[in-house]
Amino acid sequence: MNRQPIAVALRALRHTVLGRDVPPGRRLLARWPGLDRYATPVGLLAVLGLFLITLTVESEWGLSTPIALLFAAMTVAPLLALPRRPLLAWRLTVLALSICTFNAPADQAWPWTPPLALGSIAVLAVVVARVDRPVLVWVVAISTVPVLGLVDPDNRVPVLLLLGALAIVGDLIRRNRLSRHALAAQTEQSEREQERRAVLEERTRIAREMHDVVAHHMSLIAVQAETAPYRLTDVPAP
Template sequence: MASASLRAWSGLKRLVAGPDYPPVQVRPRWPRLAPLAPLLGGIALAGVTVATTQYLIQTRDLPALTGTLIALLTVLPLGFLLSRPLWAWRSMLVSALFGTFNSDPAEVWPWSPAHVVIILLVLLVVGARVERPVLVWMGLLTLVPVWIFVPPSNVAGITLLFVGVTLVADVIGRYARSRSTLSAQLAEQSEMSELEKARRTVLEERTRIAREMHDVVAHHMSMIAVRAETAPYRLPDLPEPARAEFGAIAGAARTALTDMRRLLGVLRSEDSAPLTAPQPGLADVPELVTAARRAGVSATLDVAEGEPPPEAVGLAAYRIVQEALANASRHAPGAAVRVEIRPWTADLSVRIHNGPPTSAPPAVAGAGHGIAGMRERATLLGGELTAGPSADGGFTVAARLPYRGAA
């Protein structure tokens, strides 16, 4: 009981003097005509004001100034209806009290026809925006002018009409709020699904990179183990301590291989077949560019001479070029693509630049995590990757892959 009384008191305070509700965000049906909406609305309000003034002057024998003031007070709530609903109702209640000035007591309605429509419209629109305690007080206070000014023979009918409009407003408001809540929940769920999909895509890319790195590192570990085991046979004059040292190296290499295979078993999904083909490297980039040309991409390759990088760096460079060429063909159709590879003393520089597209790119569905995968590969080697639009309207991907003295 105390809780209900508190809600009723809070609803009355909010209705009479509380903060108003936020404006209604209306999406224009015809965006080009949206700038004309205030002008058209002002013309409509002016027309209703003039018509109401003429009606009051002719039927109630009012002076022109008095009729104009009452007409302005009648139309005033329409100006607040969407932006400040509580102020629209407050001004409507004031106009309902003063709009009966010099009316005929025998009339069914003590207000002008336009005033009656405005009262019902405000009650319906504002009632759909407010909470139920506010709506109950709104309906009760709107009935005060009815009980004061409407002839006794018509009070019951008009009261039922106002109560019916209030109930309809309550139904509309509850339906609109439930739809809004449901839409917000669906939007939140969709956003969470997109985030989860993005996380899953990044994790899958990391897992794929880890598998490829395993194959590269496992190859070198196998070579270490084999060379350490065969060293005593290739070098028969080795002293016994050296033979023991080579045996220890071979055993450590075998143990590391076993641990890596166990790790790969965790990373690889059940339906993923083991990788048996050799991993591509820097020497395979020309073939990759040639395949892109056959696919219709205007691609050129510029590789500077230098010391070949380790296989892990070559694999990362190959995958970065592969992803960048795929992105260029997908998002910049018809653009010229230039691939530059520079082996320096301590790192490998890879740069892929495409010019602006010659035609509009098609709509492509997908999460778009290619750049994230390229950045993961560079970060894994202690390097860095930048990707972004260029000054000529194209796109540039630049990576630095260290392989000497890198952590």
């Protein structure tokens, strides 16, 4: 029995649950410094708005103020961690989806508040585009647990289809990004090789020219030395 796939799957599971986070991706507005400077304050204002909306919804659902504050904080915490710690943001999202659901009214179609549901989709969309394929499989598999356990059966299929679509698109985005990085690295290496080859060719040309010049001068010296007795009148006889 080949145990290598099992070992790879277990390592991926350990990385998914407890492993180091993936490096943050490039900021979307990095190409426009004029707009990038406003990204952080605008993002914080958006998170504050989601916090207040969640707090209002939780209060309307009859939660006490401390519990409503706790659930609102758990809703926005993944969004705060998402820019620099995507995998941690996903772990916080799974925790929020598992905890912030038992307070929904009986007539509520979804067990989560709209900010939590939309924020979870945003976090998952970023994470699946950053992690490698074995971790991606575990991320999607673990994300389906709250869906299967808490979402109404009539709404499970669309959510599962959405998770599958996010996984496929995220994997394609990651592979495309890796291909572009590999192509850029190969292009850079080719340019370095061309520069090194140009330097070597220039050195060879200079060495060849110096050899020709030195050989020419040595030939002149030899000719002048051989013809010296015939050109000089005061040379003593042998």
